[in-house]
Amino acid sequence: MPEGPEIRRAADTLEAAVKGKALTEVWFGLPALAGFAAELIGQHIDKIETRGKALLTHFSGGLTLYSHNQLYGVWRVVGAGETPQTTRILRVRLQTAEKAILLYSASDIALLTPEQLAQHPFLQRVGPDVLDMTLSVAEVKERLLSPRFRRRQFSGLLLDQAFLAGLGNYLRVEILWQSQLSAQRNASQLSEEQLDVLAQALLDIPRLSYQTRGTVNEKKHHGALFRFKVFHRAGKPCERCGATIEKTTMSSRPFYWCPACQR
Numbered sequence: 001m002p003e004g005p006e007i008r009r010a011a012d013t014l015e016a017a018v019k020g021k022a023l024t025e026v027w028f029g030l031p032a033l034a035g036f037a038a039e040l041i042g043q044h045i046d047k048i049e050t051r052g053k054a055l056l057t058h059f060s061g062g063l064t065l066y067s068h069n070q071l072y073g074v075w076r077v078v079g080a081g082e083t084p085q086t087t088r089i090l091r092v093r094l095q096t097a098e099k100a101i102l103l104y105s106a107s108d109i110a111l112l113t114p115e116q117l118a119q120h121p122f123l124q125r126v127g128p129d130v131l132d133m134t135l136s137v138a139e140v141k142e143r144l145l146s147p148r149f150r151r152r153q154f155s156g157l158l159l160d161q162a163f164l165a166g167l168g169n170y171l172r173v174e175i176l177w178q179s180q181l182s183a184q185r186n187a188s189q190l191s192e193e194q195l196d197v198l199a200q201a202l203l204d205i206p207r208l209s210y211q212t213r214g215t216v217n218e219k220k221h222h223g224a225l226f227r228f229k230v231f232h233r234a235g236k237p238c239e240r241c242g243a244t245i246e247k248t249t250m251s252s253r254p255f256y257w258c259p260a261c262q263r
Contacts, residue, residue: 004052004166005210008131010075011048011055017077017099019045024080025095028109033092036063036111045094052126052165056117057094064117065092066110073106126165130206140164141199144187155183155250158202166206169253170231175201177230180240182262183250230256 022044026037040059049056055075057065067073073091078084078100088104095101103109112120127143128135143149149163157163158172167175176183179198187195205226213226229239234247234256243260 003168003171003209004050004129004131004206005171005213007053007055007069007166008050008210011050013077014055014057014075014101015045015048018094018096018101019047021045021096021098023094024097025093025100027090027093029089029091030109033109033111039063040094044096050131050166051123051129052161054122054126062114064112064114066108066112066117066120066123067092067103067106068108068122069106070108073108074104076102076104078102126161127163128165130164130166130203131210133207135203137196137199137203140202141195144195144199150188151186153184153186154181155255157186159251159253164202167202169255170228171206171209172253173231173256174229175205176262177256177258178205180261180263183255183257230258232256 022042023040026040028034028037040061040063043060046058046060049058054066054068057067059065069075072088074088076084080095080098080100082100084102086104090102090104091106091109092103093100108122110116110120117123128139143163149157152160152163154172154176158167158175159169161167172183175198178201179194181190181194181198187198190198209226211226230245233245236245237243238245238258238261241258241260243258245256245258247254247256249255
């Protein structure tokens, strides 16, 4: 299941293909949206925003295409006029003179006015996005200590999109290892210093993953490349203390940790 960094990189790829260019063809495979296609011809895409695992494609005329890939949805970039051979069901085609972006198999799709966007149930439910660069460590710390979240075990809290959107299982594992915290702890039990470390890691690790994961140019990122320290490393030595990394299941997802570092 892709997490926030993967969703944001996918959005970057879509933006690079079509952002700011006039739409020459618009097609929707859902009857409820089909009537909007003609209205969008000639408009352009201002930006593609991510809110956790949802994509918000903002058109210059004011409408926004909300899409959530859930388990099966996937976006593709193709040349204008191209129709790839696939067994997937095409839901959306947004085409410019040179490129087209295609959404396959997603079922949670809507075209929304600004007012409808502000009231959308999913968007009202999710917390701030960890890849929103205006989100600060102080704000994350405040959320950790809020009555709603302060007594929630980290094992479940760090998978809850209502806490911070864009987090997922590999990020949960890596953030807790970086913070030297057990998954059974909660914010109300932490010292001020531990809270600061955790709040910082909740932003730093997703952003490092977004910026560098999959790249090989270490000079570009001053040697700071994202790689797993504990995720999928059961039975291997912890880089910090040398103890053996263990694996279990928490909140119905595989969980990896160092029993010596994360007490």
